[in-house]
Amino acid sequence: MTFTTGDNNWGQPGKWYVHPTAGLGTHTTIAAALASASSKDTIYLAAGFTFTENLIISIPVQIAALGVSTSNSATNTIILGLITINSGGSQSSFTNIAFAVNSGNNITSSAATFITFTNCDFSNPGPSAYINNTSNGTWFFSYCNFEGSAAGPLFTLSGNAILDFQYCWARGFSGGSSTISSGSILFRFCELSCLITTSSTATITIENCVVDNIGNHVFLTHGGTGTSFITNSYISSGSAAAISIGTGATLTVSNLIINSTNANPITGLGTL
16 A cells, blocks of 8 residues: 555644655655644654654644654664754654754754653764753653763753753763753653753752762752752762852752762852
């Protein structure tokens, strides 16, 4: 059985099926499916293929791979390329997809957008951040896996956006600090091997998380004027202090276990 674009009769919102072999889907590329799609349409991706494309998301769409994305699995459905989301792409979602790039940021937005990622994998061999948001909006990640290189950070956030991570894993980011100068980061029920630096008005909230395998590094360098929170969590920082609170910054802590051989596991001139 073969499909063509004229066979898109699966109901509304419209649904499209991308398969790299002509005739086995409505399109052979994601970009072509995006060009045909209307607002709120769903684009399904054939399982187990790599789609080497740089994509610009300009309308709200749902892009979902048919099959579960599992880290380091040959059955992954992979988008190999850069994803740019503009204001028209707000309220889009990505499900069961592995994202990878040769260089640059995985996901970039300079517009106010609301985006959700569910059960997605992210891998980036270069030094750039996985997530680069310089504007407003909320990006929500659930059950996502981030595998880092030693030099690259997990994110850079310089707009008033919110990055919300639930039940996520971030491993291998001990060589480059993720930075946030405004907006907010939330980690809930996550396993983290990354370093984070806040400044200016930025805030971070960490709840029910485990921070481990970061070597002898400070996990959180909290600066600026924002008030941040850590609760019901565990941080292991080797011989380094786990947390540094800068002058003018405030960190509120409850039920926190710190495993550090440093004489001052929490340091700095800020308020604890």
